[in-house]
Amino acid sequence: MRHEKLAVSESNSSRADTKPMKLKNHKQTTASDAEPGNRLRVYYKRLFRRFVSLTIVCSLLPLLVVGWVINIHYTGFARERLIASFHKEVDNHRRIIELFLKEQRAKLQLIARSHSLSDLTSQSNLSRIFDLMNREDWSITDLGVIDSHGRHLAYVGPYNLIDKNYSEALWFQKVMENDIYISDMFMGFRKEPHFIIAVTGTRNGEDQEKWILRATVDTEAFRSLVENVQIGKTGEVYLLNKEGIYQTASRFGSKIMDKADFPATGIHEGIQTKIVEPETPEGQTAPRQVIGLAWLEEPRWLLVVKQDFSEAFNDVNQANWAMLLFLHVSAASILLVSVLVSRHMISVIKKRDVEAENLNRQLTQTSKLASIGQLSAGVAHEINNPLAIILTERQLLLDAYKNEPNLPEGFRDQLLDSLGQIDIQIQRCKRITTNLLRFSRRTESVIETVDLNRFVKEVVELMEREAQASGIKFFMDLDEKLPPLMSDPSQLQQVFLNLLTNAIDAHDGKSYGSVTITTSVNGEGPAEAPGIWLKIADTGCGISPENLDRIFDPFFTTKAVGKGTGLGLSICFSIVRRLGGELFVESKPHRGTEFRIFLPQRPPAELLQQMNEAPKLRPRT
Amino acid sequence: MSGAKILLVDDEKIFTRNMAKLLSNRGYQVEAVNSGDEAIRALEGAAFDVLVLDLKMPGMDGLTTLQEIKKLGLFTETLILTGHGSIDTALEAMKLGAYDYLTKPCEIGELVEKIKGASGQDDAGNPLSGPAVL
Numbered sequence: 239m240r241h242e243k244l245a246v247s248e249s250n251s252s253r254a255d256t257k258p259m260k261l262k263n264h265k266q267t268t269a270s271d272a273e274p275g276n277r278l279r280v281y282y283k284r285l286f287r288r289f290v291s292l293t294i295v296c297s298l299l300p301l302l303v304v305g306w307v308i309n310i311h312y313t314g315f316a317r318e319r320l321i322a323s324f325h326k327e328v329d330n331h332r333r334i335i336e337l338f339l340k341e342q343r344a345k346l347q348l349i350a351r352s353h354s355l356s357d358l359t360s361q362s363n364l365s366r367i368f369d370l371m372n373r374e375d376w377s378i379t380d381l382g383v384i385d386s387h388g389r390h391l392a393y394v395g396p397y398n399l400i401d402k403n404y405s406e407a408l409w410f411q412k413v414m415e416n417d418i419y420i421s422d423m424f425m426g427f428r429k430e431p432h433f434i435i436a437v438t439g440t441r442n443g444e445d446q447e448k449w450i451l452r453a454t455v456d457t458e459a460f461r462s463l464v465e466n467v468q469i470g471k472t473g474e475v476y477l478l479n480k481e482g483i484y485q486t487a488s489r490f491g492s493k494i495m496d497k498a499d500f501p502a503t504g505i506h507e508g509i510q511t512k513i514v515e516p517e518t519p520e521g522q523t524a525p526r527q528v529i530g531l532a533w534l535e536e537p538r539w540l541l542v543v544k545q546d547f548s549e550a551f552n553d554v555n556q557a558n559w560a561m562l563l564f565l566h567v568s569a570a571s572i573l574l575v576s577v578l579v580s581r582h583m584i585s586v587i588k589k590r591d592v593e594a595e596n597l598n599r600q601l602t603q604t605s606k607l608a609s610i611g612q613l614s615a616g617v618a619h620e621i622n623n624p625l626a627i628i629l630t631e632r633q634l635l636l637d638a639y640k641n642e643p644n645l646p647e648g649f650r651d652q653l654l655d656s657l658g659q660i661d662i663q664i665q666r667c668k669r670i671t672t673n674l675l676r677f678s679r680r681t682e683s684v685i686e687t688v689d690l691n692r693f694v695k696e697v698v699e700l701m702e703r704e705a706q707a708s709g710i711k712f713f714m715d716l717d718e719k720l721p722p723l724m725s726d727p728s729q730l731q732q733v734f735l736n737l738l739t740n741a742i743d744a745h746d747g748k749s750y751g752s753v754t755i756t757t758s759v760n761g762e763g764p765a766e767a768p769g770i771w772l773k774i775a776d777t778g779c780g781i782s783p784e785n786l787d788r789i790f791d792p793f794f795t796t797k798a799v800g801k802g803t804g805l806g807l808s809i810c811f812s813i814v815r816r817l818g819g820e821l822f823v824e825s826k827p828h829r830g831t832e833f834r835i836f837l838p839q840r841p842p843a844e845l846l847q848q849m850n851e852a853p854k855l856r857p858r859t
Numbered sequence: 860m861s862g863a864k865i866l867l868v869d870d871e872k873i874f875t876r877n878m879a880k881l882l883s884n885r886g887y888q889v890e891a892v893n894s895g896d897e898a899i900r901a902l903e904g905a906a907f908d909v910l911v912l913d914l915k916m917p918g919m920d921g922l923t924t925l926q927e928i929k930k931l932g933l934f935t936e937t938l939i940l941t942g943h944g945s946i947d948t949a950l951e952a953m954k955l956g957a958y959d960y961l962t963k964p965c966e967i968g969e970l971v972e973k974i975k976g977a978s979g980q981d982d983a984g985n986p987l988s989g990p991a992v993l
Contacts, residue, residue: 622962626963634880
């Protein structure tokens with residue numbers, strides 16, 4: 239049996255001639271290969287960007303917009319609630335202060351109206367009343383009775399104010415005028431900040447003239463009432479009079495009777511709450527503050543309640559930050575997941591594209607082979623007819639020669655030599671046409687049980703002598719668990735012989751090398767079909783990328799003219815496909831080539847169907 | 860005793876001429892025709908021991924010729940001569956009762972062996988003693 243020496247490394251004998259062309263081709267291939275590669279990279283990058291953009295537009299943006307809108311609404315709502323709460327706080331505080339002042343005023347009015355001047359000028363009586371007023375809580379520092387001329391008639395308290403004359407004092411004039419008066423803070427005779435509540439007392443019959451009952455409110459008690467209201471760490475409460483003078487000390491520095499920087503706005507009803515950015519004396523902007531302002535009814539003092547904005551809105555701000563943090567962490571997570579998922583999808587798409595490309599290439603190859611097969615069959619048939627005529631002519635000449643024994647010796651030798659050469663050339667043509675017809679799949683298959691490992695060993699044994707002559711060693715790594723195959727041994731033998739011959743030829747020019755034959759059970763085959771893999775890997779010169787796509791094309795060969803027909807690998811491809819298998823090739827120039835053959839455990843149904851009639855059609859003997 | 864009588868049918872005139880001469884040289888009586896119609900007419904006119912029939916011919920092809928011959932009751936042991944490309948057709952012809960097939964180009968010796976088998980005679984016309992062997 240003669241076998242074609244084919245594509246893989248076939249042109250080694252003419253390497254010197256083909257080298258420049260190969261280099262040129264290689265450059266062209268690199269340039270043309272690089273362009274589609276770049277295009278694909280750009281395509282996949284664009285696809286990746288599209289996936290990510292789509293996720294951003296469809297999920298990330300809505301999430302951020304909804305998140306921010308909710309956050310803004312929530313912040314507004316929470317602020318309103320806080321302002322309302324602050325408002326209520328100021329209102330409560332105002333009521334407490336007013337209640338205190340009203341209570342003190344009412345007590346004095348009650349005493350003034352229920353006692354005569356003589357009752358109250360009695361020191362013991364006044365002391366008893368003073369004690370009674372301070373019985374529940376200490377709120378009055380002293381208590382005094384002043385006649386209509388401003389003379390202090392009686393006094394209970396820590397100072398010596400008997401006989402002091404207040405006729406020139408503002409408060410005296412005001413109380414004489416209005417019958418009741420609550421003063422602003424003033425220094426007076428005692429030279430300490432204090433304020434008084436004074437009421438007039440008149441009793442018809444007994445007292446001919448107005449007299450005044452005056453109480454000094456205990457400054458400390460009043461301050462504690464006003465100032466001790468703790469509003470957080472930065473909150474403070476104080477009172478200002480209409481002129482902006484502190485009536486109580488502020489928590490952070492200002493004393494009673496100091497002039498406030500804070501502008502006492504015009505008197506207004508109700509409570510004003512606002513957020514301001516006060517300026518420090520250095521002209522810098524201090525932290526924002528929430529301020530509540532409320533005017534007392536009597537006296538007209540302005541209650542000021544302040545707190546730093548950051549503290550007042552601490553909870554809201556914290557909730558805000560937590561929400562925004564959560565929102566942005568979620569957005570970042572979505573972005574990350576989107577990037578990872580997109581990357582995974584791109585890799586899946588890439589894999590699918592490569593598979594589709596391979597499938598497409600195989601399909602193209604198969605259809606190309608099918609059409610070339612038809613053409614080949616026709617060509618072979620047409621060549622066979624003239625060959626048959628040439629053969630008959632040769633035999634006629636032989637017949638004539640046998641009937642003519644007296645031919646001159648020189649002529650006879652030449653005739654026999656020529657007839658012999660004609661026969662050789664006819665046989666050569668016949669081989670070509672036989673190969674063409676085999677390629678066109680017109681040959682008959684015989685399906686038998688094949689022990690592939692044994693089969694491989696036999697073929698290797700057959701080839702070993704030729705390999706040894708070229709310095710090539712065969713290595714076998716055969717899977718002992720290989721199941722028996724139902725296949726065509728003669729066709730398989732042709733495939734193995736072709737591939738092994740090519741593997742040996744690939745080392746042409748090298749003094750040594752190896753060919754490794756591996757068999758294994760299919761674990762990764764098409765659709766995990768039951769079957770086996772046969773790998774033939776050589777350490778030869780490899781196949782250049784521009785040739786790799788063409789090695790299965792009929793008549794493609796790099797061997798010298800007359801050495802190979804270029805049909806061997808086409809036939810291998812066609813046989814393997816016909817037996818329901820797949821043939822793959824991977825090659826690196828100057829490193830070697832690996833052919834991988836997948837063979838199904840059972841041949842395809844269509845081949846078996848063709849086989850059904852074959853035994854009946856065997857020639858009779 | 861002369862050799863078996865053979866009808867050679869092939870559209871290649873040079874081939875039939877040469878083959879007829881080669882077979883005559885080997886003692887056979889050969890009539891060569893170049894179409895299916897001529898073959899039927901020849902069979903109607905005379906009896907032949909073996910029909911050597913090419914499959915691929917213009918007009919009536921070998922398969923149709925064989926069918927016609929069977930239909931007309933002119934059946935003769937037939938050897939199909941074909942290029943490799945029409946082996947399937949050759950097998951089809953054997954289903955119609957052809958004796959065997961040969962692929963072109965074929966050696967004269969091979970053809971003679973098949974003719975012997977088909978005719979049951981050696982080239983001198985004597986009956987073969989054993990069963991026909993290919």
